[in-house]
Amino acid sequence: MSSPTRPATRTAIAAIGLRKAYGEKVVLGGVDLSIGEGEVFALLGPNGAGKTTIVRILSTLIPPDAGTATVMGHDLRGGAGAVRAVIGVTGQFSAVDNLLTGEENLLLMGRLLHLPAAERRARAAGLLERFDLVDAAKQTPATYSGGMKRRLDIAMTLMGRPRLIFLDEPTTGLDPRSRYTMWQIIRDLAAEGVTILLTTQYLEEADQLAHRIAVLDRGRIVAEGTPDELKRRVPGAHIRLRFADATSLDAAARALREGTRNDEELELQVPNERGIRSLRDLLARLGDDIAVEDLSIHTPDLEDVFFALTGSASKEQTR
Amino acid sequence: MTALTTLAMAAQDSATMLWREIKHSIRLLRLLIVTAIVVPVVMLVLFDYVLGETLGHGLGDAARGALYVDYLVPGILVMTVAGGCGPTAINVSVDMTGGFVDRIRTMAVVRGALLAGHVGVSVLRMLVATAAVTAVALLLGFRPKASVEDWFAVVGIVAAFSFALAWLSAAIGLVTKSVAAANGSTLPLSFLLPFLSSTFVPADSMPAGVRWFAANQPFTAVVDSLRALLTGAPAGNTPYLALAWCAAIALVSFLWAQAAFRRGTGDMIRIT
Numbered sequence: 001m002s003s004p005t006r007p008a009t010r011t012a013i014a015a016i017g018l019r020k021a022y023g024e025k026v027v028l029g030g031v032d033l034s035i036g037e038g039e040v041f042a043l044l045g046p047n048g049a050g051k052t053t054i055v056r057i058l059s060t061l062i063p064p065d066a067g068t069a070t071v072m073g074h075d076l077r078g079g080a081g082a083v084r085a086v087i088g089v090t091g092q093f094s095a096v097d098n099l100l101t102g103e104e105n106l107l108l109m110g111r112l113l114h115l116p117a118a119e120r121r122a123r124a125a126g127l128l129e130r131f132d133l134v135d136a137a138k139q140t141p142a143t144y145s146g147g148m149k150r151r152l153d154i155a156m157t158l159m160g161r162p163r164l165i166f167l168d169e170p171t172t173g174l175d176p177r178s179r180y181t182m183w184q185i186i187r188d189l190a191a192e193g194v195t196i197l198l199t200t201q202y203l204e205e206a207d208q209l210a211h212r213i214a215v216l217d218r219g220r221i222v223a224e225g226t227p228d229e230l231k232r233r234v235p236g237a238h239i240r241l242r243f244a245d246a247t248s249l250d251a252a253a254r255a256l257r258e259g260t261r262n263d264e265e266l267e268l269q270v271p272n273e274r275g276i277r278s279l280r281d282l283l284a285r286l287g288d289d290i291a292v293e294d295l296s297i298h299t300p301d302l303e304d305v306f307f308a309l310t311g312s313a314s315k316e317q318t319r
Numbered sequence: 320m321t322a323l324t325t326l327a328m329a330a331q332d333s334a335t336m337l338w339r340e341i342k343h344s345i346r347l348l349r350l351l352i353v354t355a356i357v358v359p360v361v362m363l364v365l366f367d368y369v370l371g372e373t374l375g376h377g378l379g380d381a382a383r384g385a386l387y388v389d390y391l392v393p394g395i396l397v398m399t400v401a402g403g404c405g406p407t408a409i410n411v412s413v414d415m416t417g418g419f420v421d422r423i424r425t426m427a428v429v430r431g432a433l434l435a436g437h438v439g440v441s442v443l444r445m446l447v448a449t450a451a452v453t454a455v456a457l458l459l460g461f462r463p464k465a466s467v468e469d470w471f472a473v474v475g476i477v478a479a480f481s482f483a484l485a486w487l488s489a490a491i492g493l494v495t496k497s498v499a500a501a502n503g504s505t506l507p508l509s510f511l512l513p514f515l516s517s518t519f520v521p522a523d524s525m526p527a528g529v530r531w532f533a534a535n536q537p538f539t540a541v542v543d544s545l546r547a548l549l550t551g552a553p554a555g556n557t558p559y560l561a562l563a564w565c566a567a568i569a570l571v572s573f574l575w576a577q578a579a580f581r582r583g584t585g586d587m588i589r590i591t
Contacts, residue, residue, distance in 0.1 A: 061421060081427060084427045091422070093417070095417060095419050099343045108335065111338075160426070
């Protein structure tokens with residue numbers, strides 16, 4: 001599922017104690033980040049957690065109230081110009097020019113990057129090809145789907161061959177197919193060695209794409225690590241059994257001798273530490289006489305991690 | 320970076336933004352022709368043919384014996400320039416709220432280039448519209464008595480007024496929070512101020528409450544100077560007064576726009 005952790009050779013982003021408040025409202029309450037070159041790093045959190053604010057600070061859009069950060073070796077304070085030369089930013093809302101055609105949008109970026117005319121055209125043509133926008137190249141984005149707009153947006157970001165890309169909620173609002181395409185684009189970029197800082201509300205997305213994840217809640221990082229490390233931090237896997245009546249539940253509880261029972265729901269939750277072996281064992285002990293109405297195998301996912309760490313209501317309650 | 324390459328970069332980026340804004344204008348051509356040319360022409364026809372008879376009689380000495388159309392056209396030209404404010408504020412606001420400003424602020428693009436593009440093409444649009452409306456006015460019976468020197472002065476004042484209002488519209492586009500608000504905020508410029516000036520009738524014919532304001536506001540200075548130059552009447556110091564107003568509006572708007580652009584969108588909205 002998730003890609004292996006890359007050994008961080010050089011540091012792409014190092015931030016210490018980033019703080020930002022708007023009036024009384026504290027948006028970031030002291031955030032430290034260390035992201036290696038070539039790494040895909042996900043900031044995971046709900047709306048209002050401070051993800052976009054971190055991106056805006058690190059991409060030189062707004063200054064932090066306190067804290068320091070270096071991006072690709074340049075200090076944000078004083079080195080913003082040098083930072084801008086090596087980063088690419090794709091914001092939450094597609095920043096494409098709706099009155100220019102797809103191709104003109106790319107050429108505009110090329111001009112603003114001061115690329116020579118021939119290179120401008122060659123790169124634009126290559127990116128249109130790569131992002132499956134050749135047929136739409138001469139049309140304005142008004143006719144594009146959400147996924148196409150997002151692809152054009154990323155293509156515009158790539159005109160400058162950035163070594164570090166910020167992707168702020170790259171798949172929010174996309175349909176499943178477009179989301180999958182976007183994931184593939186991000187994987188391809190990562191394979192080229194581009195450092196990626198992405199923000200997302202989707203745990204699955206972070207799990208699929210990121211080498212490391214920082215879970216952000218109300219302006220603070222509440223956990224950080226690889227997807228597997230984070231999953232290890234919540235109580236282990238279990239098997240959940242549901243029965244038709246209390247008699248069956250009693251019988252099962254006697255036969256298994258472990259697990260927690262829920263008499264109201266007629267459920268029994270049994271630890272599942274050894275995967276298939278636990279399951280086979282469990283079925284053997286239940287025998288043929290105890291009628292099990294439903295059986296589900298539960299492995300902790302990032303959602304469990306998220307709810308466990310952010311202290312929000314449990315998954316069952318919110319679903 | 321040397322001063323020369325910085326200057327070259329600024330010129331290149333500004334040219335890019337001009338190119339972009341000209342493309343925008345071409346894509347929006349039909350809309351722009353309606354707002355910038357058709358609307359002033361309709362105003363001209365309404366006020367000249369429909370209301371002109373009575374208004375012309377009412378002018379008395381102010382008309383200096385000329386037809387009402389000759390009194391009216393200089394005001395319509397100023398209205399034409401002011402009509403260009405809406406599109407400019409809208410285009411700036413689209414960039415500001417749609418993420419384009421954020422995008423270029425994370426790139427190594429010369430800071431002033433975007434606004435230079437907007438303002439430059441805005442002035443261009445206003446001048447083209449004014450020329451077109453002048454041509455229609457001539458077809459409808461406008462008979463200016465300006466000398467060649469007067470015409471140069473007219474073009475200069477129209478250009479200066481366009482420049483001032485283009486910066487003002489850009490600043491409005493930068494500080495308003497939505498495209499609709501940007502458009503709405505230019506209505507006083509394109510509609511209210513022309514009526515509260517000497518565009519249609521002399522300021523001293525107005526009720527006491529608005530008379531002082533109408534007589535002393537910048538639109539009146541610009542209309543009066545153009546009217547004097549185009550009808551061959553003594554212009555006095557009105558051209559200098561008009562140019563001073565233009566310079567003041569341009570300077571204040573420029574500083575306002577710079578401050579608003581530097582502040583960006585970041586500290587006001589989208590704080591997640």
